[in-house]
Amino acid sequence: MNYGPLLFLGFFLTVAASWCGLVLAPQIQFGRMQAIKIEETGAYYPQMRTGLAESGREVYKANGCIYCHTQQVRAENFGADEARNWGTRRTVARDYLYDKPVMLGTMRTGPDLTNISLRQSSVEWHMVHLYNPRLTSKGSIMPPFRFLFETRKIGERPSPNALKLPPEATPPAGYEVVPTPDARALVEYLLSLKANAPLPEAK
Amino acid sequence: MSASSTSILRALSPVDTEDTAPAQATVNEIDASCRNTLLFLFSGGLFWLFLGTIFALLASWKMHDPEFLGDISWLTFGRVRPVHLNMMIYGFSSETAIGVGLWLMCRLCRTPLICGWVIALAGIFWNIGVAIGVVAILAGGSTGLEWLEIPPYATPLLFVSYALLAVWGIITFRFRREPHLYVSQWYLLAALFWFPWIYSAAQVLLVMDPVRGTVQAAVNWWFAHNVLGLWFTPIGLAAIYYFIPKVIGKPVYNYSLSVVGFWTLALFYNWNGMHHLVGGPMPAWLITVSIVASAMMVIPVVTVAVNHHCTMWGSFKKLKDSPVLRFMVFGGMSYTLTSLHGIALALRPVSKITHFTHSTIAHSHQGMYAFFTMVMFGAMYYIIPRLLKVEWPSARIIRIHFWCCAIGILFYIVPLAIGGTLQGMAMNNPDVPFVKGDQFSVVSLTIPYLKMRSYSGMLIGLGHLTFGINFCWILARWAATLRPPQPAPKTAPLPASL
Secondary structure (H helix, E strand, C coil): CCCCHHHHHHHHHHHHHHHHHHHHHHHHHHHHCCCCCCCCCEEEEEECCCCHHHHHHHHHHHCCCHHHCCCCCCCCCCCCCCCCCCCCCCCCCHHHHEEEEEECCCCCCCCCCCCHHHCCCHHHHHHHHHHHHHHCCCCCCCCHHHHEEEEECCCCCCCCCCCCCHHHHHHCCCCEECCCCHHHHHHHHHHHHCCCCCCHHHH | HHHHHHHHHHHHHHHHHHCHHHHHHHHHHHHHEEEEEEEEHHHHHHHHHHHHHHHHHHHHHHHHHEEEEEEEEHHHHHHHHHHHHHHHHHHHHHHHHHHHHHHHHHHHHHHCCCHHHHHHHHHHHHHHHHHHHHHHHHHCCCCCCCCCHHHCCCCHHHHHHHHHHHHHHHHHHHHHCCCCCCHHHHHHHHHHHHHHHHHHHHHHHHHHCCCCCHHHHHHHHHHHHHHHHHHHHHHHHHHHEEEEHHHHCCCCCCCHHHHHHHHHHHHHHHHCCCHHHHCCCCCCCHHHHHHHHHHHHHHHHHHHHHHHHHHHHCCCHHHHCCHHHHHHHHHHHHHHHHHHHHHHHCCCCHHHHHHHHHHHHHHHHHHHHHHHHHHHHHHHHCCCCCCCCCCCCCCHHHHHHHHHHHHHHHHHHHHHHHHHHHHHHCCCCCCCCCCCCCCCCCHHHHHHHHHHHHHHHHHHHHHHHHHHHHHHHHHHHHHHCCCCCCCCCCCCCCCCCC
């Protein structure tokens, strides 16, 4: 144990082994996975996210949503994910093919968001929820994302996008709360989140 | 303090041949060669420790008071939390680990630090890299990858400065004057070699040219768990292996056990990462391999535990005199507990409950704080007076520091682990609502534990503050000794403000 080069050989081999096992082997096994055609619909799954939803992913990433929300549904016999209506099937590797980065998350301070678009499909609900989560979900400890909105003087006519806020949160008279492009992108991203395609490997 | 310091020195003499007259010069030479570089690294580390603590408290408070500073995008929870982590991991912990590691390496190789300014230079660039990284995260530039949030324009700086530091450690080793290798040196060398490997592999495969789909998750957790397993744990263990025998003046309990402990750690720890993905969209074999490896960790953990605790056996009285020993033993015991706890958490039936809950956060702080950070504090208490040839000004402050941190972290980990487990049980019971106004829910049941965490965090913060005071104070004393006309004011009146 006093011979330097032999020690380094040991260090090298041990870490190389785990690199082969936990990095290289998964890459070989499913690193080149492709989208497949779903028989029922004839469409390819998964679809690449584009446009506003894709820029919404950047907002999700920048504001660290991952630290409280997962995007993975566990199997029916492992936890209550399906019983909580977080998904109709477990998620599998193919669901995440085009995600860069993959934001599986490790913490559920808030609920899982894999299928949030199926549970909450209303843009208006998401906007109000992001503006102040406690307006839509009493008791929530989610931070408010008011910085994604702008409170401004109403121009010639009110904006069609202005939030319809409950009385306790309405802005002063003559003002309206409108979402910034970031808020619109983020909601578009949330509305793109679903993993319910009937994949053969998830049946 | 002065009394306990002399008792440490006396305790050292039986085994420490360096303390005999002719060799002492080498020790002085080594400490002098390390002085400026290490002071720089420790100051930088403490700077990040304070900032990181502030961000920790912000993040913790926001968990039960979400409207607190809720309108500032730079201070939203999802940015404050990764900033806390990055400041602590890449700022405080890594920088201190490098300082302690280099000093141990020089002492054990009996060779002075060659060209310390190169390391200081690398340290400057390291700090700049961390600073750019955390500001970028606050501004919304995170990569979105846990433990790798620092954006790609700052990471090359980190990598190059780290490579320089590692190469310097290995050069020091190459020019060693002591042919025999002590167990601490294996851990140090291995850590210096492993970290750049995992860091560069993760950067290339996740940030520069991302692999496809959930292979990213595999790489991500292979890296993130190895930051603990192959970087902080070896340095922490190297320090414990050095300081406990040194302070109590007894050799390590069983040398062959330390060989077993080291190589089984090297063999099993780096396979552990996938237990962060239990139940996730990954092939089952991958996760099972990691669970098996996690269970195998019982071998290195128990051998190291036997070695540390049996070395200590019969010397517990010395805990009273030596603050260094107190921090080291606290760290060593935490290492045993956190590892056994971690093994339990990796098992599927346990993970089914605790995964995705605050229990994981409790566990990570048990490892990074109760073990690693406490060991680093202990090491700094030993090293800094030897660098400066000045004693710590206040023993009382050291005691306050220890008890604030020890009690603080205990009241952080235990309630949060319990709260997290209850949270997991509630989450797995679909009859309990996730959140529902004032009614009992998964969210509402965690609130008291989250509040408890904020208060414990404040106690820990107070501990850090006292350490900072002592650190500045000893620097001031040292600065006073540098001015030759004024004799060293050993018993100078202390400013009331301190």
